[in-house]
Amino acid sequence: MWDILLTDCRTATMDSAGVIDDAAIGIAGERLTYVGPRCDLPAGDLARSVHRLGGAWVLPGFVDCHTHLVYAGNRDRERRMRADGMSYEDIARSGGGIMATVRDTRAANAETLTDLTVARARAMAREGVTTIEIKSGYGLDLGNELKMLRVAGRVGKVVPMRVCRTLLGAHALPPEFAGNRDAYVRLVCEEMIPAVARERLAEAVDVFCEAIAFTPDETECIFAAAAAHGLKVKLHADQRSDMGGGALAARHRALSADHLEHLSAAGVVAMAEAGTVAVLLPYAYHHLGDTHLPPIEALRRAHVPIAIATDCNPGTSPMHSPLRLKEVACEVFGLSPQEALMGMTINAARALGLAAETGSLAAGKSADLAIWDIPDPTALSPENGHLIGRIFRGQPDGD
Numbered sequence: 001m002w003d004i005l006l007t008d009c010r011t012a013t014m015d016s017a018g019v020i021d022d023a024a025i026g027i028a029g030e031r032l033t034y035v036g037p038r039c040d041l042p043a044g045d046l047a048r049s050v051h052r053l054g055g056a057w058v059l060p061g062f063v064d065c066h067t068h069l070v071y072a073g074n075r076d077r078e079r080r081m082r083a084d085g086m087s088y089e090d091i092a093r094s095g096g097g098i099m100a101t102v103r104d105t106r107a108a109n110a111e112t113l114t115d116l117t118v119a120r121a122r123a124m125a126r127e128g129v130t131t132i133e134i135k136s137g138y139g140l141d142l143g144n145e146l147k148m149l150r151v152a153g154r155v156g157k158v159v160p161m162r163v164c165r166t167l168l169g170a171h172a173l174p175p176e177f178a179g180n181r182d183a184y185v186r187l188v189c190e191e192m193i194p195a196v197a198r199e200r201l202a203e204a205v206d207v208f209c210e211a212i213a214f215t216p217d218e219t220e221c222i223f224a225a226a227a228a229h230g231l232k233v234k235l236h237a238d239q240r241s242d243m244g245g246g247a248l249a250a251r252h253r254a255l256s257a258d259h260l261e262h263l264s265a266a267g268v269v270a271m272a273e274a275g276t277v278a279v280l281l282p283y284a285y286h287h288l289g290d291t292h293l294p295p296i297e298a299l300r301r302a303h304v305p306i307a308i309a310t311d312c313n314p315g316t317s318p319m320h321s322p323l324r325l326k327e328v329a330c331e332v333f334g335l336s337p338q339e340a341l342m343g344m345t346i347n348a349a350r351a352l353g354l355a356a357e358t359g360s361l362a363a364g365k366s367a368d369l370a371i372w373d374i375p376d377p378t379a380l381s382p383e384n385g386h387l388i389g390r391i392f393r394g395q396p397d398g399d
C-alpha cells in the first residue's frame, strides 16, 4: 500500500509523459510509485492518505544547481561603485569583490554562517526548491573552505532539501599568495581536494577560470587532482571573456559549464559532444549590467541541455528566488517558459549528475515535488506563484 495518493490535479512531469491533465501521483516511502492519468489507476484502496488537490498543478521540486549560499556580509557598496563606472574586474582588483566576502566569511563562525544560510535555504524551500548545490569559495584557506562545506552539510540536515556540495577553493587568489600563484594551486590540489575527498565534504570541484581568477592551465591541474580523488568537476566558464572554458570543461567530462556569456562556437560543439550541461545564470548577467549574451540559439541548435540557476551570491547575484530566476531567464535571456522550467528541473538535476534521482516526475524517482495554485505552470512568477504544498523524499513539509 502506498503512503500518499495525490489526485484531482494536473502535472507537468518534465519528462516524456509531458503534461497530464487529470493526473494521479502515488508515493511510497521516499519514492514515486505512480505518475499518470487518474483513469489508469488500479482499482481499490491504494494509499493510506488521499489528497484531492482541486485542480492544482504538481511540478517536480525545483533544483538550484549553482549557488554560493554560504556567506556573511553583503556587497551593497559595490552597486554604487558599478553605478560610478567601475567594472566587476576593477572592483576585484581594488580589493573588493570576492575578497570582500572572503574577509566577512572568514570572520564569521560556523553557527552564524549556518543561521544565515539556513534562512536563505528556507526561503528557497518556500518557493518549491527541493535540491540545491552549494559551493565553498569564500574561505580560500583549508580551514575556512572546510568550514563552509560543513555549514552547507548542516543546512541539508535542518531544511528538508537535498544539498550537493562543491569545493570552489579556486575562486580567487587570496592576498597572502600574491606573487605565488603556484603555491596556492598546489594548496588546492594537494591539501583541499584530498581533505574534501577523505571527509566526503563535497561531490564536485569547481574553478573560476577567468582573467581575474585562474588560468586554463591552472584549471587543468585542479581538474586532474579532482579526478584523481574521484570528484566530479564543474566550471565557472567564459563569463567575462572567452577563455576556452566550455571546451575545457567538456574535455574533462564536466557535469556542467556555467555562465558562458563568451562561449565560442567551438565550445558549443565540444559541450554538445561531451554532454556537458550549459548552466546559464541570467540574474548575474542582469545584476552586473552585462550586455554580452550567451550563445543561446547555438546551444539550442546543438542540443546542449540548458539549465538555469540563481547563482545566489552577495556580489553578482544577491537573489535566491527560483520564481524571480524564471522571470529573468525569460525576459533577459529570451528563454521560453517551458525552457526555463526544464532548466530549473530536469536539466538542473542533470547538471548535478542527479537526473536519475530527481528533476522530473516518474515512477521510481525520489518523491520531490511542489504543488502550485496557478492557472498554468508557464504563468509561475513572483506575483502569482502560490505554493500550496511541498514534498521532499515523500515527506510533506510545512516549512
Ligand code: NIG
Pocket: 068, 097, 098, 101, 208, 236, 239, 284, 311, 313, 314, 315, 316, 317
Ligand atoms: O558566479 N564569477 C565568479 N563567482 C561568482 C561571483 C562571486 C562573487 O562575486 O562573490 C559568480 O558570479
Ligand code: FE
Pocket: 066, 067, 068, 236, 311, 313
Ligand atoms: Fe557562481
